[in-house]
Amino acid sequence: MNQNSIAVDVENVVKRYDSVTALHGVSMDIREGEFFTLLGPSGCGKTTLLRCIAGFEDVTEGAIRLRGEDIAPLPPHRRPVNTVFQQYALFPHMTVLENVSFGLRRRGWIEMDAEARAREVLELVQLKDFAQRRPGQLSGGQQQRVALARALAPNPEVLLLDEPLSALDLKLRQAVRVELKQIQRETGIAFVFVTHDQEEALTMSDRIAVMSEGYVQQIGTPRDIYEAPLNRFVADFIGETNLLDVEVAAVSEGMAEVFLPGGLALRCPAAASAVAGRGHLSVRPERISIGPKSAETLPATVTDHVYLGTDIHLHARLVDGEPILVRMQNSESSGIPERGSELGLRFEAGAARLLVD
Amino acid sequence: MAAAAPAGATRSEIYRGNGPRLMLPVWAFIGIFLVLPVLLMAIYSFLTKEFRGGVIWEITLAAYDQFFLDRGLFGDEPPQIEWTYIGIFWRSIWQAGLATFFCLLIGFPTAWFIATRNAAVRPVWLFLVTIPYWVNLLIRTVSMKFLIRDTGPLNEFLLWLGVISEPLSLINTNFAVQLGLFYSYLPFMVLPVYAAVERYDFALSEAAADLYADNWTTLRLVILPVVKPGIVAGCILVFVPSLGAFLAPDLLGGAKTFMIGSLIEEQFKGAAGNWPFGAAAAMILLTIVLGVLLLHARAQAKGGR
Numbered sequence: 234m235n236q237n238s239i240a241v242d243v244e245n246v247v248k249r250y251d252s253v254t255a256l257h258g259v260s261m262d263i264r265e266g267e268f269f270t271l272l273g274p275s276g277c278g279k280t281t282l283l284r285c286i287a288g289f290e291d292v293t294e295g296a297i298r299l300r301g302e303d304i305a306p307l308p309p310h311r312r313p314v315n316t317v318f319q320q321y322a323l324f325p326h327m328t329v330l331e332n333v334s335f336g337l338r339r340r341g342w343i344e345m346d347a348e349a350r351a352r353e354v355l356e357l358v359q360l361k362d363f364a365q366r367r368p369g370q371l372s373g374g375q376q377q378r379v380a381l382a383r384a385l386a387p388n389p390e391v392l393l394l395d396e397p398l399s400a401l402d403l404k405l406r407q408a409v410r411v412e413l414k415q416i417q418r419e420t421g422i423a424f425v426f427v428t429h430d431q432e433e434a435l436t437m438s439d440r441i442a443v444m445s446e447g448y449v450q451q452i453g454t455p456r457d458i459y460e461a462p463l464n465r466f467v468a469d470f471i472g473e474t475n476l477l478d479v480e481v482a483a484v485s486e487g488m489a490e491v492f493l494p495g496g497l498a499l500r501c502p503a504a505a506s507a508v509a510g511r512g513h514l515s516v517r518p519e520r521i522s523i524g525p526k527s528a529e530t531l532p533a534t535v536t537d538h539v540y541l542g543t544d545i546h547l548h549a550r551l552v553d554g555e556p557i558l559v560r561m562q563n564s565e566s567s568g569i570p571e572r573g574s575e576l577g578l579r580f581e582a583g584a585a586r587l588l589v590d
Numbered sequence: 591m592a593a594a595a596p597a598g599a600t601r602s603e604i605y606r607g608n609g610p611r612l613m614l615p616v617w618a619f620i621g622i623f624l625v626l627p628v629l630l631m632a633i634y635s636f637l638t639k640e641f642r643g644g645v646i647w648e649i650t651l652a653a654y655d656q657f658f659l660d661r662g663l664f665g666d667e668p669p670q671i672e673w674t675y676i677g678i679f680w681r682s683i684w685q686a687g688l689a690t691f692f693c694l695l696i697g698f699p700t701a702w703f704i705a706t707r708n709a710a711v712r713p714v715w716l717f718l719v720t721i722p723y724w725v726n727l728l729i730r731t732v733s734m735k736f737l738i739r740d741t742g743p744l745n746e747f748l749l750w751l752g753v754i755s756e757p758l759s760l761i762n763t764n765f766a767v768q769l770g771l772f773y774s775y776l777p778f779m780v781l782p783v784y785a786a787v788e789r790y791d792f793a794l795s796e797a798a799a800d801l802y803a804d805n806w807t808t809l810r811l812v813i814l815p816v817v818k819p820g821i822v823a824g825c826i827l828v829f830v831p832s833l834g835a836f837l838a839p840d841l842l843g844g845a846k847t848f849m850i851g852s853l854i855e856e857q858f859k860g861a862a863g864n865w866p867f868g869a870a871a872a873m874i875l876l877t878i879v880l881g882v883l884l885l886h887a888r889a890q891a892k893g894g895r
């Protein structure tokens with residue numbers, strides 16, 4: 234399987250319900266064998282897009298192609314795509330084994346083969362001793378793995394997962410993340426994974442599509458998204474960031490000349506569509522360091538600090554009154570600056586990025 | 591038992607300790623209104639009949655003998671099975687089964703329809719289903735008779751349409767009895783099935799479709815098994831009263847469609863009655879119904895959860 238060939242091609246998909254438009258012309262390519270994440274706040278249309286791919290909703294406009302073939306005419310039961318549902322939707326009257334064999338049996342596998350394959354997949358998700366239980370007799374984490382096994386068993390071309398970890402507690406969720414990623418790599422099936430947890434998205438994905446209010450904001454690797462957010466929404470949604478109100482003197486070839494509050498000039502990378510005028514500069518809190526005030530630093534007044542163990546969060550205020558957050562490593566806590574003390578902040582030009590609003 | 595609950599006992603422990611006493615009203619109710627009448631009926635079935643109705647207190651098996659045997663145990667010729675009453679029972683079971691089947695056939699889609707409406711309008715539909723119950727069963731059955739008789743609205747309408755050239759004679763047929771039973775007991779099917787479908791998680795249907803099951807397969811392998819408790823409850827609620835029904839067979843059916851209910855009713859009515867025989871027939875009916883329920887309970891336990 235070619236890593237770069239396209240498994241799912243979503244082209245300009247619009248989905249309108251009676252009064253709401255859930256998707257406003259969404260486009261994306263999901264590659265074979267990739268862990269692709271749809272990330273965005275509640276109500277942004279992640280589930281809707283997944284349901285369009287699975288066939289539970291018809292698209293209003295646009296097309297979805299699976300390995301090049303338009304799947305619009307296919308009902309859900311004809312699409313070679315399987316889903317792990319948010320609430321699992323396991324068949325309560327069937328054993329785990331029957332649940333996992335269900336898809337295989339419908340595809341015409343004889344009982345013996347289906348059972349053998351089901352046991353193989355149950356082994357993969359480490360549930361082989363639970364084959365004869367019913368879903369009601371399993372814990373949340375075990376049910377989640379049955380749902381995964383059931384969807385994996387027919388060996389779909391694409392696996393859709395709608396917030397499959399949201400019903401698990403934090404500890405379990407972290408363990409399952411690693412397992413899930415491993416299973417994805419072993420099976421080589423393209424996963425389309427929905428979450429609104431940015432940490433989950435960053436740690437698991439090959440690529441992420443950040444969505445908001447029915448639009449795709451940015452598609453890229455976790456690193457792209459985190460370090461080179463395209464716009465304010467992405468920078469704000471992924472991780473913590475400072476958005477400084479700056480004056481933009483000039484933009485050319487991806488670099489911008491900006492003036493920080495206090496008048497300090499800086500030449501830094503800019504998002505593609507940034508223009509001169511006023512703009513927002515994104516600087517991650519961990520990329521800022523503190524020192525004495527000087528001509529090359531950004532003057533600030535400390536308003537508070539929060540001790541977090543490994544980190545210390547320093548809250549400060551710039552000369553224009555805007556708050557700014559600095560994350561210091563505890564190792565350098567030779568001295569935590571007092572509240573009210575004045576200091577100079579510095580960061581490399583490369584750590585800052587001019588965004589479009 | 592009068593001792594105060596030990597300090598630190600939880601509320602449920604206190605209730606458990608008082609259990610037998612708290613159950614007293616329930617036992618009293620069941621005893622007076624269920625056990626006592628059935629016991630009375632059982633005793634009557636072994637007594638001797640008095641000619642103007644009522645019983646003479648002399649123990650005998652005559653009633654059961656009359657039910658099952660021709661030229662009974664007490665004659666000089668070898669006993670032979672009497673088929674008349676067994677036949678009536680058999681026909682009744684058939685009629686009740688058929689009525690249950692039709693109620694399910696129409697009741698399930700109806701319940702499904704209501705359960706899939708908007709939550710705000712569901713109570714309205716349920717209300718509509720129960721409206722006929724505001725009218726007495728006897729009156730409803732008599733009106734059904736008027737509707738389907740030779741010169742009734744149904745025949746008039748069909749004649750007017752030109753579908754038929756002569757009135758269909760529907761009264762005094764199995765069809766009429768079925769119609770009566772169906773009409774009487776349909777809501778007993780709709781309501782429990784509705785309750786089950788309403789609790790059904792439609793994500794299960796999506797999961798089935800996602801796993802390559804077409805609509806029929808989804809219905810057969812997922813929906814029906816999951817809502818089965820509601821269907822079984824509905825079937826019992828229709829089958830049991832249909833089996834003992836006497837209004838519909840009396841008024842809509844003729845002598846040919848005579849059912850258990852009518853047979854028993856006759857024994858307690860007028861001078862031709864025979865109380866011990868009626869009681870015996872009722873006991874046999876009760877045994878059949880209990881047998882069906884027991885089979886169901888066994889099946890439930892085996893399918894176990």
Ligand SMILES: Nc1ncnc2c1ncn2[C@@H]1O[C@H](COP(=O)(O)OP(=O)(O)OP(=O)(O)O)[C@@H](O)[C@H]1O
Pocket residue numbers: 250251253254255273274275276277278279280281282429
């Ligand atoms: N059946 C429907 N009818 C009308 N509007 C709907 C329907 N389903 C979803 N919507 C609307 O479409 C928008 C997108 O919903 P969607 O469920 O895709 O969000 P989501 O990103 O999955 O959110 P969450 O993280 O909360 O699950 C929402 O505004 C929602 O109210």
Ligand SMILES: [Mg+2]
Pocket residue numbers: 279280281395
């Ligand atoms: Mg969702």
